[in-house]
Amino acid sequence: MKSFTQFKDYDSANELIETALHYKKYPYVDASLGKGKRIGLIFLNPSLRTRVSTQIAASNLGMEAIVLNIDQDGWALEFEDGVKMNKKSVEHVKEAAAVLGSYFDILALRAFPSLTDKEKDMEEYIFTTFAKYAGKPIISLESATRHxxxxxxxxxxxxxxxxxxxxxxxxxxxxxxxxxxxxxxxxxxxxxxxxxxxxxxxxxxxxxxxxxxxxxxxxxxxxxxxxxxxxxxxxxxxxxxxxxxxxxxxxxxxxxxxxxxxxxxxxxxxxxxxxxxxxxxxxxxxxxxxxxxxxxxxxxxxxxxxxxxxxxx
Amino acid sequence: MKSFTQFKDYDSANELIETALHYKKYPYVDASLGKGKRIGLIFLNPSLRTRVSTQIAASNLGMEAIVLNIDQDGWALEFEDGVKMNKKSVEHVKEAAAVLGSYFDILALRAFPSLTDKEKDMEEYIFTTFAKYAGKPIISLESATRHxxxxxxxxxxxxxxxxxxxxxxxxxxxxxxxxxxxxxxxxxxxxxxxxxxxxxxxxxxxxxxxxxxxxxxxxxxxxxxxxxxxxxxxxxxxxxxxxxxxxxxxxxxxxxxxxxxxxxxxxxxxxxxxxxxxxxxxxxxxxxxxxxxxxxxxxxxxxxxxxxxxxxx
Amino acid sequence: MKSFTQFKDYDSANELIETALHYKKYPYVDASLGKGKRIGLIFLNPSLRTRVSTQIAASNLGMEAIVLNIDQDGWALEFEDGVKMNKKSVEHVKEAAAVLGSYFDILALRAFPSLTDKEKDMEEYIFTTFAKYAGKPIISLESATRHxxxxxxxxxxxxxxxxxxxxxxxxxxxxxxxxxxxxxxxxxxxxxxxxxxxxxxxxxxxxxxxxxxxxxxxxxxxxxxxxxxxxxxxxxxxxxxxxxxxxxxxxxxxxxxxxxxxxxxxxxxxxxxxxxxxxxxxxxxxxxxxxxxxxxxxxxxxxxxxxxxxxxx
The missing domain is CATH 3.40.50.1370 (Aspartate/ornithine carbamoyltransferase)
Structure with a gap:
C-alpha cells in the first residue's frame, strides 16, 4: 500500500480491520517494524484523537512521529498555482511538501475543506496538491471530503x-x-x-x-x-x-x-x-x-x- | 500511589523527597521502569518548567511523554454538566478525558482557576471532573488551588x-x-x-x-x-x-x-x-x-x- | 566545539562540510553518540526546516530533542537588564535561560532581530544574553544577524x-x-x-x-x-x-x-x-x-x- 486516503475495496478493508483487531490484542507485536522510520504528522487544523492516536500507533510500531502545526509552528501555506505571492501566505505548498517529503518516510496530513470553494474542495485540491509534491506515501488525517x-x-x-x-x-x-x-x-x-x-x-x-x-x-x-x-x-x-x-x-x-x-x-x-x-x-x-x-x-x-x-x- | 494532587502525610512526603534526592544523584537508575508506558501531559495553560521537567522526568524513567495544549492543538473544552453545547466550547470534558484516559497509562493536567467562580475553583471543579472521567492515575501540573x-x-x-x-x-x-x-x-x-x-x-x-x-x-x-x-x-x-x-x-x-x-x-x-x-x-x-x-x-x-x-x- | 553561532575558519568549515557529507551517506553511523543527551530547541519565531531538520539530526545521533515555542507554550520573555517588570513580559531571560540550561545538555535558539533597535540587533543582544545565562553549549537556529x-x-x-x-x-x-x-x-x-x-x-x-x-x-x-x-x-x-x-x-x-x-x-x-x-x-x-x-x-x-x-x- 502506498497511501491511505479513502476506501479501496472490500478485501483491503477487511484486511485492515483484521490487522487492527490483532494489534488491539497485541499492540507491540510489530514493535520494531518501523525502526529507523519517521512519520511527519502535518496539521492545518486542530485535532485531539487523530493527533494522539496516530502518535501512539507509530510508537507501537517503533516509528518516530514528529508533529507539525504547519501554519502555526511554520509558515502559512499558499496552494494556488502560478500566483504572485505578495499577500499573506509565506510559503508555497510546492516547496513545503517537497521539503517535508525529503525529511520523512511517510507523511500524514489534516486539511479541512474551505466550505466556500466547492469545486476545489471536491477535487481535494489541498490534499492532492500536498501529496503530489511530497512524493512519499501519504495518510489522510481528514481531508476536504473524507476521514x-x-x-x-x-x-x-x-x-x-x-x-x-x-x-x-x-x-x-x-x-x-x-x-x-x-x-x-x-x-x-x-x-x-x-x-x-x-x-x-x-x-x-x-x-x-x-x-x-x-x-x-x-x-x-x-x-x-x-x-x-x-x-x-x-x-x-x-x-x-x-x-x-x-x-x-x-x-x-x-x-x-x-x-x-x-x-x-x-x-x-x-x-x-x-x-x-x-x-x-x-x-x-x-x-x-x-x-x-x-x-x-x-x-x-x-x-x-x-x-x-x-x-x- | 494512584494519583498525585496534594500533600498526603509526613511519611509519604519524606519518602518522595528521599526518592527525588536519590534520582538527583542517579537519574538513570530506573531507566526501564516506565518502558512501554505513556504519560499524556495536558495543558489548559502555559508552562515552561512544569512542561519540560515532567517530559525529562518521564524520559529518565524510560516512559514516553506526549504533550497536548488541548485548547489550542485540540478543541476548547466544556466542563459544565447538562449544558446544551451551542456556544464556543467544542468538546465536553466527559468525552475528552475518557478518550485520553484510554490512550495513556498516566495523565497529567494543568488547569488554572477561573478566579471568578470561587466555589468551583475551591472544589477543583475542572481538575476533579477531568480526573473522574479520565479513569487513570492523574498528576496535578497545577490546579485551581494547589501546585x-x-x-x-x-x-x-x-x-x-x-x-x-x-x-x-x-x-x-x-x-x-x-x-x-x-x-x-x-x-x-x-x-x-x-x-x-x-x-x-x-x-x-x-x-x-x-x-x-x-x-x-x-x-x-x-x-x-x-x-x-x-x-x-x-x-x-x-x-x-x-x-x-x-x-x-x-x-x-x-x-x-x-x-x-x-x-x-x-x-x-x-x-x-x-x-x-x-x-x-x-x-x-x-x-x-x-x-x-x-x-x-x-x-x-x-x-x-x-x-x-x-x-x- | 562549545557552540555554533557563526563561521569560524576555513578548516573548521571544511571539516563540518565533510562530516555532513559523510552523514548524508551514513545517517546512522553515530546513532549512539548522543545517547542519554538532550537538546532543547527553543523558538521565539516560526520555523519549518530548522525545527524539523534539527529534530531529525538529533534523532540520527540518538539524542532526545524537546521543542519549546517559548513565548507561546511558556511565558513572554523580558531581555532588558534592570527593568521593573510591570508590563507584558512575564519571565526574565536570566531565569528562563538558566533553567533551560539546567535541563538540557545543549540548547538551540531561534531569535529574529527586532529590526527597530539596530544597535541591540547588531550586538546580538537577545541571543548572547540567552547564551550567557544558559551556561551550556548553544546552537544558533538563526539569530539577529546570522543563520x-x-x-x-x-x-x-x-x-x-x-x-x-x-x-x-x-x-x-x-x-x-x-x-x-x-x-x-x-x-x-x-x-x-x-x-x-x-x-x-x-x-x-x-x-x-x-x-x-x-x-x-x-x-x-x-x-x-x-x-x-x-x-x-x-x-x-x-x-x-x-x-x-x-x-x-x-x-x-x-x-x-x-x-x-x-x-x-x-x-x-x-x-x-x-x-x-x-x-x-x-x-x-x-x-x-x-x-x-x-x-x-x-x-x-x-x-x-x-x-x-x-x-x-
Missing amino acids: PLQSLADMITIKEQKVKDKPKVVLTWAPHIKAIPHAVANSFAEWALGCDYDLTITHPPGYELDEKFTQGAHITIDQEEALKDADFVYVKNWCVYHDYGKIQMMGDDWMLTEEKLSASPNAKIMHCLPVRRNLEISDEILDGKRSLVQEQANNRVFAAQAVLSKILK | PLQSLADMITIKEQKVKDKPKVVLTWAPHIKAIPHAVANSFAEWALGCDYDLTITHPPGYELDEKFTQGAHITIDQEEALKDADFVYVKNWCVYHDYGKIQMMGDDWMLTEEKLSASPNAKIMHCLPVRRNLEISDEILDGKRSLVQEQANNRVFAAQAVLSKILK | PLQSLADMITIKEQKVKDKPKVVLTWAPHIKAIPHAVANSFAEWALGCDYDLTITHPPGYELDEKFTQGAHITIDQEEALKDADFVYVKNWCVYHDYGKIQMMGDDWMLTEEKLSASPNAKIMHCLPVRRNLEISDEILDGKRSLVQEQANNRVFAAQAVLSKILK
Whole structure:
C-alpha cells in the first residue's frame, strides 16, 4: 500500500480491520517494524484523537512521529498555482511538501475543506496538491471530503459489536451551530456501503450529501422511519452540500434522544467526536449503555497502526 | 500511589523527597521502569518548567511523554454538566478525558482557576471532573488551588539547604500587576506545615489565604517582623481570596529587597518562577547568593521523577 | 566545539562540510553518540526546516530533542537588564535561560532581530544574553544577524554541485512585501567568502549590507553584470541596513527570471526558503532544473547533524 486516503475495496478493508483487531490484542507485536522510520504528522487544523492516536500507533510500531502545526509552528501555506505571492501566505505548498517529503518516510496530513470553494474542495485540491509534491506515501488525517482513519475505526467498532451479519446501520443528521464539513459523513457512507452493510441515511430536506458517496444507501427525510429497528446509529452534523457550505435550518428537533430510539431498542450509538452534547445527542444517550463513542475513539489507535504497518510492509 | 494532587502525610512526603534526592544523584537508575508506558501531559495553560521537567522526568524513567495544549492543538473544552453545547466550547470534558484516559497509562493536567467562580475553583471543579472521567492515575501540573509538584521541589530544596532541623520558613506576599492564583502559596503552606517547619505567612491586610491551607502557621501583616531571623523566605504574589480574584492594592512597598533582609542575614530566597524582577523581588537578591530559584527549578525534574516512579511502582 | 553561532575558519568549515557529507551517506553511523543527551530547541519565531531538520539530526545521533515555542507554550520573555517588570513580559531571560540550561545538555535558539533597535540587533543582544545565562553549549537556529546552519547547508550544497574549484557565486537581492532580516544574506556572504569562493553581491542602491560581512566581495548595483557567467545565484530579500529596518523600494524588476539568466546558462539557483514565488523568483526557475532549493533544505539535516556531533565529541 502506498497511501491511505479513502476506501479501496472490500478485501483491503477487511484486511485492515483484521490487522487492527490483532494489534488491539497485541499492540507491540510489530514493535520494531518501523525502526529507523519517521512519520511527519502535518496539521492545518486542530485535532485531539487523530493527533494522539496516530502518535501512539507509530510508537507501537517503533516509528518516530514528529508533529507539525504547519501554519502555526511554520509558515502559512499558499496552494494556488502560478500566483504572485505578495499577500499573506509565506510559503508555497510546492516547496513545503517537497521539503517535508525529503525529511520523512511517510507523511500524514489534516486539511479541512474551505466550505466556500466547492469545486476545489471536491477535487481535494489541498490534499492532492500536498501529496503530489511530497512524493512519499501519504495518510489522510481528514481531508476536504473524507476521514478514512475515522471510518476504519468505525468499521472496526461495528465488526466488534455486531450480532448479525448484515446489521441495519443508520447515518442520521444532527443539529449544530457551525458549518461542519461532509468528510465524516461521506466517508462513513463510503465504508459502510463498501463493507456491505444495510445503510440508511436520514437528514432534513436540503441536506443531501454528494451522491458519489451515498449510492446504494436508502435515503429518507423521515428520521423516525430511518431509526426503526436500527442496529447502529451514527450521528453527525454536516452543512448543506448543494447550496455549498450553508446552514439552512438549525433543526433542533433532529437531536438524537432516547425517545427517538423507542423503536430500536438494541441500537448502538456512534459519533466520531468531538460531539456537542444536548445539541447533537442527549446526555442520557452519551452517558448510557448504548454509546460506542469511547470504543470508536479507542479503535483509532489500532486503525492507524494497521494502516501504518501496511504501508511499512 | 494512584494519583498525585496534594500533600498526603509526613511519611509519604519524606519518602518522595528521599526518592527525588536519590534520582538527583542517579537519574538513570530506573531507566526501564516506565518502558512501554505513556504519560499524556495536558495543558489548559502555559508552562515552561512544569512542561519540560515532567517530559525529562518521564524520559529518565524510560516512559514516553506526549504533550497536548488541548485548547489550542485540540478543541476548547466544556466542563459544565447538562449544558446544551451551542456556544464556543467544542468538546465536553466527559468525552475528552475518557478518550485520553484510554490512550495513556498516566495523565497529567494543568488547569488554572477561573478566579471568578470561587466555589468551583475551591472544589477543583475542572481538575476533579477531568480526573473522574479520565479513569487513570492523574498528576496535578497545577490546579485551581494547589501546585504539588512545585511544593515537592520546594521541600527537596529546603531539605538540601537547611542547616537546622526546624528552620524558620517565611512565605511573604509580593506585588504583581495581574490577579495571580493562590495555588503556589496554598500548596507551599500545606507542604511546609506538613513537613513540620516553623512557618510564618505575611501579607498586606485583606490578602488572607484560605484557612484550610494555613492552619498552624503564624500569620502577620508585619513583613519586617515576619522576615526577622528567617532561614528561608518564599516570595509569591496572590490575589485577594475573600473578595475573590481581586487586586486590592499594588503594594509596591512589599517587594523583597536586600534592605528588608538586614535582620535575617542567612535567609535563602525562594520563588517558583516565573518571577517579575524589581516588582516581586529586586535584582540584587535574584542575582546574589541568597537566591535558590535555580535549585528549585532544577529539583522540579526529580520531584516529577519521584512521583512518576511511585505511581509506576 | 562549545557552540555554533557563526563561521569560524576555513578548516573548521571544511571539516563540518565533510562530516555532513559523510552523514548524508551514513545517517546512522553515530546513532549512539548522543545517547542519554538532550537538546532543547527553543523558538521565539516560526520555523519549518530548522525545527524539523534539527529534530531529525538529533534523532540520527540518538539524542532526545524537546521543542519549546517559548513565548507561546511558556511565558513572554523580558531581555532588558534592570527593568521593573510591570508590563507584558512575564519571565526574565536570566531565569528562563538558566533553567533551560539546567535541563538540557545543549540548547538551540531561534531569535529574529527586532529590526527597530539596530544597535541591540547588531550586538546580538537577545541571543548572547540567552547564551550567557544558559551556561551550556548553544546552537544558533538563526539569530539577529546570522543563520549559520543555513549557510553550512548552503556550503554543503555548493560543494556537492560545483564543477570548478572557485565558482562564481552571486548573492542577488530580491523583492519582498515585508521587512526581512539580514541574517541569511550576512551569513551566506560570511561563509562563501570564508570558503574562498568568488562572491559578487548585487542589490538596488540603498540596500548595502553591513560591511562586516561583505568585505572581499565584489559589490554592484548592476544585477545584469553580476549575474553574467554565474555558477551559483543565491536569491534573497533583505530590508535596508543603513536606514535600519525600512523598505525603500519594492524593486519588482529585481525578481529573478530565466530571462535574466541568459548570460549564465549553467547557473544553479539557491534560496533558503520559504520563498515567495513570482515575487522573489519566477515559477519557471523554481520548477526547473536550475533550482537547488530542495537540495539545500535536505542538507539542513546533515549540517545540523555535523554540528551536533562536533559539540558532542
